[in-house]
Amino acid sequence: MSRIVLRNSYQLFCFIVLSFLLFSCSAKQKKEKVLTVYTAASVSKVMQQIATDFEKDTGIVLRINVASSGTLARQIEAGANFDYFISASREWMAYVDSLSLVDRGSISTMANNRIVAVVPVSNTDLMIGDSDLSHFSSLFKGRLAIGDPSYVPVGKYAQQIIQKYKWEADLKNRYLPAKDARDALFMVEMGEVEMGMVYYSDALQSKKLRIVYKFPIQASAPIRYYGATGKKQNKTLTLFVNYMQSEKVHQIWVKNGFNHN
Known part of the structure; x- marks a missing residue:
């Protein structure tokens, strides 16, 4: 009787161990089929399109986390789990690199952009020429939507342009800072401001x-x-990095208004 009990106990033990090993293997395989990409807000549409094509071509899911570059860098600093980081700022990339949170050898330039002035589509009259830059602040009323220069790259670039053309005094207290690039765009779309400085893309x-x-381009x-x-x-990550260099991905960047390297 004791032998039967021991044999049954041994079989149960083996079953539990085997089930655990199979579950661990399955979980590992499932994990390897998902990559987490931290993406600057201004390239979220590009990355969503890339994610769709990448999953179709490889079966691997890209989990996209979108925010300003500064916010993403702080999340990474706080221990957030990620596989790939796309920053709209060299400074924020350098910051996470200084903390040894990214693979320094993998850092590369992906694309280029530029800043444009935009108004709601209901404003059908205004167009700005080079000669109008001397009185830029008088071309619109109220506030100017820009990204918050303290941590949003598009805001820093806008601030550099404002300083270059010496508009600081005229625009003082007229800024409406946004949490990220897309939010600055949204403020103009909703008519909360008459003008914004946003990414061309x-x-x-x-x-x-x-x-x-x-x-x-030289203005910032x-x-x-x-x-x-x-x-x-x-x-899986190596496959993704190589995929990002493909002609298909190049065309997605270009289609969305970026100058892709």
Whole structure:
């Protein structure tokens, strides 16, 4: 009788161990089929399109986390789990690199952008020429939507342009700071402000506003997007990095108004 009990107990033990191993293996395989990508808000549409194609082509799901570059960097600093980080700011990429939170050898320039002035589509009259820049602040009433320069890259670039053309005094107390690039765009679309300074790529996709001026590329620091992997490497992540260099991905960037490297 005791032998039967022992044999049954041994079989139950083996079954539990085998089930655990199979579950662990299955969980690991499932985990390897998902990558978490932290994405600057201004490239969220690009990454959603890439994610759709990537899953169709490889069966691997991209879980996209969208926010301003500064917010994403702080999340990563706080220990958030990610596989790939796309920053609209060299400074924020350098910040997470300084904390050894990304693979330094994987950091690369992904695309370029520019800043434009936009108004609600209901404003059908205003167009800005180079000669109008000397009295820019008088071309609209009320406040100007820009990203918050303290941590939103599009706001920093807008601030650099404002400083270059010496508009600080005229625009003082007229800024409506946004939490990220898309929020700055949304403020103009909703008519909360008469003008905004946003990314060309974002403005190109909106049917609710008009581009009234494209600022020279030289008017601010180069507007570049940077990508880097996390410290944990695997074959799935390598596949994604290689996919990001494909012609299909290049065309998605270009279609959305970016100058892709």
